[in-house]
Amino acid sequence: MSIFVDENTKVIVQGLTGGQGRFHGLRNRDYGTKIVGGVTPGKGGTDVEGIPMFNTVREAVDATGATASFVVVPPKFAAAAILEAAEGGITFIVSITEGIPAHDEAVTYNRLVEEFPGVRLLGPNCPGIISPGKCNIGITSGDIALPGGPVGIVSRSGTLTYQALHELSQQGIGQTTCVGIGGDPVPGTNFIDCLAAFEADPETLAVMMIGEIGGSEEERAAEWIKLHMTKPVVAYVAGVTAPPGRKMGHAGAIISGSKGTAQAKMAALSEAGVFVCQNPTEAGLKMVEIVKAL
Amino acid sequence: MDLFEYQGKQYFAQYGISVSPGDIADTVDEAVAVAERVGYPVVLKAQVKVGGRGKAGGVQLAANVDDVRRHANNILGLDIKGHVVHRLWVEHASDIAKEYYASFTLDRANKTHLGMLSAQGGVEIEVVAEENPDAIAFLSIDPVRGLDLATARRWVAEAELDEVAREQAAELLVKLYDCYTRGDCDLAEINPLILTPDNQVHALDAKVTLDENASFRHPEWEAFRVNETEDPREKMAKEKGLNYIGLDGSVGIIANGAGLAMSTLDVVNQVGGTAANFLDIGGGANADVMAAALEVINADPKVKSIFVNIFGGITRVDEVAKGVLEALKRVSITSPIVLRLDGTNAVEGRAILAPHLSSTLITEATMLDAARRAVALATN
Numbered sequence: 001m002s003i004f005v006d007e008n009t010k011v012i013v014q015g016l017t018g019g020q021g022r023f024h025g026l027r028n029r030d031y032g033t034k035i036v037g038g039v040t041p042g043k044g045g046t047d048v049e050g051i052p053m054f055n056t057v058r059e060a061v062d063a064t065g066a067t068a069s070f071v072v073v074p075p076k077f078a079a080a081a082i083l084e085a086a087e088g089g090i091t092f093i094v095s096i097t098e099g100i101p102a103h104d105e106a107v108t109y110n111r112l113v114e115e116f117p118g119v120r121l122l123g124p125n126c127p128g129i130i131s132p133g134k135c136n137i138g139i140t141s142g143d144i145a146l147p148g149g150p151v152g153i154v155s156r157s158g159t160l161t162y163q164a165l166h167e168l169s170q171q172g173i174g175q176t177t178c179v180g181i182g183g184d185p186v187p188g189t190n191f192i193d194c195l196a197a198f199e200a201d202p203e204t205l206a207v208m209m210i211g212e213i214g215g216s217e218e219e220r221a222a223e224w225i226k227l228h229m230t231k232p233v234v235a236y237v238a239g240v241t242a243p244p245g246r247k248m249g250h251a252g253a254i255i256s257g258s259k260g261t262a263q264a265k266m267a268a269l270s271e272a273g274v275f276v277c278q279n280p281t282e283a284g285l286k287m288v289e290i291v292k293a294l
Numbered sequence: 295m296d297l298f299e300y301q302g303k304q305y306f307a308q309y310g311i312s313v314s315p316g317d318i319a320d321t322v323d324e325a326v327a328v329a330e331r332v333g334y335p336v337v338l339k340a341q342v343k344v345g346g347r348g349k350a351g352g353v354q355l356a357a358n359v360d361d362v363r364r365h366a367n368n369i370l371g372l373d374i375k376g377h378v379v380h381r382l383w384v385e386h387a388s389d390i391a392k393e394y395y396a397s398f399t400l401d402r403a404n405k406t407h408l409g410m411l412s413a414q415g416g417v418e419i420e421v422v423a424e425e426n427p428d429a430i431a432f433l434s435i436d437p438v439r440g441l442d443l444a445t446a447r448r449w450v451a452e453a454e455l456d457e458v459a460r461e462q463a464a465e466l467l468v469k470l471y472d473c474y475t476r477g478d479c480d481l482a483e484i485n486p487l488i489l490t491p492d493n494q495v496h497a498l499d500a501k502v503t504l505d506e507n508a509s510f511r512h513p514e515w516e517a518f519r520v521n522e523t524e525d526p527r528e529k530m531a532k533e534k535g536l537n538y539i540g541l542d543g544s545v546g547i548i549a550n551g552a553g554l555a556m557s558t559l560d561v562v563n564q565v566g567g568t569a570a571n572f573l574d575i576g577g578g579a580n581a582d583v584m585a586a587a588l589e590v591i592n593a594d595p596k597v598k599s600i601f602v603n604i605f606g607g608i609t610r611v612d613e614v615a616k617g618v619l620e621a622l623k624r625v626s627i628t629s630p631i632v633l634r635l636d637g638t639n640a641v642e643g644r645a646i647l648a649p650h651l652s653s654t655l656i657t658e659a660t661m662l663d664a665a666r667r668a669v670a671l672a673t674n
Binding site: 141 | 406507510549564637
């Protein structure tokens with residue numbers, strides 16, 4: 001099984017006519033994802049390589065029965081596009097856009113929680129989600145994932161998500177679902193949401209978690225793991241050598257003083273019984289060991 | 295983007311927040327001119343983006359023109375924790391009856407806005423939080439609903455601000471929240487927020503961090519982008535629009551994505567090397583960006599080898615490969631380059647580089663192998 005999406009998930013792409021939307025939307029379809037429509041205002045009635053276009057999300061949902069949306073629009077329009085998806089009846093929204101203002105994210109997140117309680121937002125600023133062999137929504141290169149499980153992956157960093165997939169696939173270890181939650185200050189989906197879903201998924205037998213410096217999400221996840229997680233978790237936290245007080249790209253990846261350091265996060269995870277590794281390769285090898293012993 | 299105090303005060307003023315009358319001065323004569331205009335006594339404040347400037351002698355009270363000349367002369371050029379003072383803020387000195395603290399920031403754990411208000415201002419808020427946490431009134435604000443005056447009134451009472459200050463403070467807090475949200479700040483902080491003996495409330499300091507992601511709706515921020523004295527490598531990278539941080543090691547690092555870039559630093563460190571920099575070329579980087587990145591790294595004399603670590607997602611590896619070749623055409627790269635390329639269009643990317651591989655342009659199959667090779671080349 002997989003979490004959040006599967007082979008039956010019908011997906012629309014908001015921004016399918018743009019350069020990135022077209023490239024990744026078509027790539028997701030080639031992977032086997034049920035891409036059933038695209039949304040760009042003014043482009044209704046046309047098509048992109050056979051994918052029907054609609055002017056609004058509502059029209060697309062009514063015509064196709066889609067439940068998921070891949071939102072590929074520039075930062076300026078991202079918050080409105082996410083809310084349009086929720087208003088249009090979409091229940092799983094993937095936002096890959098990097099560079100959305102923090103206040104837009106905070107307002108959007110809280111509006112979703114208050115007005116659309118059944119809707120899950122993944123991202124913004126994330127690589128998306130892939131259930132190998134079933135569904136790929138986002139910008140992950142599908143060929144680096146291996147179907148069949150038994151490992152679930154959750155990661156805060158885009159490229160390290162790929163690295164984690166790669167390390168496992170190279171060793172012949174498949175994945176149930178790989179979720180990139182993104183490194184922005186207000187992520188729609190967090191570590192705990194994914195850990196809980198993996199814990200509940202009978203086909204996921206172990207979880208790999210990739211964190212990074214900044215914030216306290218890893219520490220919160222550690223608390224949750226200690227109380228609720230029965231499956232083994234392997235973790236890697238990027239940024240051990242990061243100089244304090246400097247912002248390293250992600251809005252999330254900043255450390256001030258002693259809070260949010262990789263060391264503090266690793267200690268909290270270790271204390272919760274997580275296998276903490278020093279680099280992605282080591283994490284992959286540790287997971288091989290765990291899967292073999294299952 | 296962190297603002298200087300004077301920029302923060304200018305920004306506050308745009309949102310109707312009361313600040314002391316003053317102006318900037320880059321020379322002793324300018325300081326005198328401002329002092330004469332705003333009226334003695336005045337305070338001269340060093341404009342540096344670092345804390346502890348008071349202790350370092352960067353804030354001085356001047357009662358007359360001789361004081362202004364003497365202090366301005368001392369403070370301009372002063373080195374405060376590695377930041378040299380090039381600019382002063384000169385303002386009319388306020389009489390202070392009480393010092394408060396007020397700020398707004400994002401509460402990442404709760405995904406709401408967080409207001410902090412204290413009747414014990416003028417000292418570091420971290421110290422107050424540590425020693426007397428009850429002295430801070432925290433207010434969780436739903437970003438959808440915002441902060442209204444009625445809530446602000448309850449808040450100033452809860453924080454036990456002096457009765458005479460409460461109504462003015464509540465109004466000021468609503469304005470500060472407006473500046474924080476509509477003004478797209480990551481942080482808007484006033485410490486101290488003062489009450490004068492004649493019962494006026496105003497901001498004596500301003501600490502503002504702007505959210506760069508919101509630049510597209512704030513053309514007025516251009517005025518804040520002053521040339522700061524900084525690492526020449528960082529300056530060059532900034533001009534080229536790269537996300538670069540200078541470090542002290544010998545292995546130049548180029549990676550896509552902040553997480554992978556940080557991880558690359560970690561791995562280089564683990565195999566016994568030291569990174570010369572952090573450089574994230576971001577998502578969707580094309581050949582031009584890659585070429586610019588190599589040029590910046592190449593300009594760093596400490597760099598002995600360059601490790602290009604790319605895992606394509608939205609970034610296409612063939613574009614990265616083209617950028618490497620483009621850079622080699624444009625500038626003479628003096629250090630050997632070790633590349634590790636995986637992900638989107640990796641096969642195409644490797645094929646583009648294949649005919650050009652040499653002892654100074656090397657590919658390795660894994661991140662760890664590439665790190666080892668780059669470190670070996672840097673130490674030999």
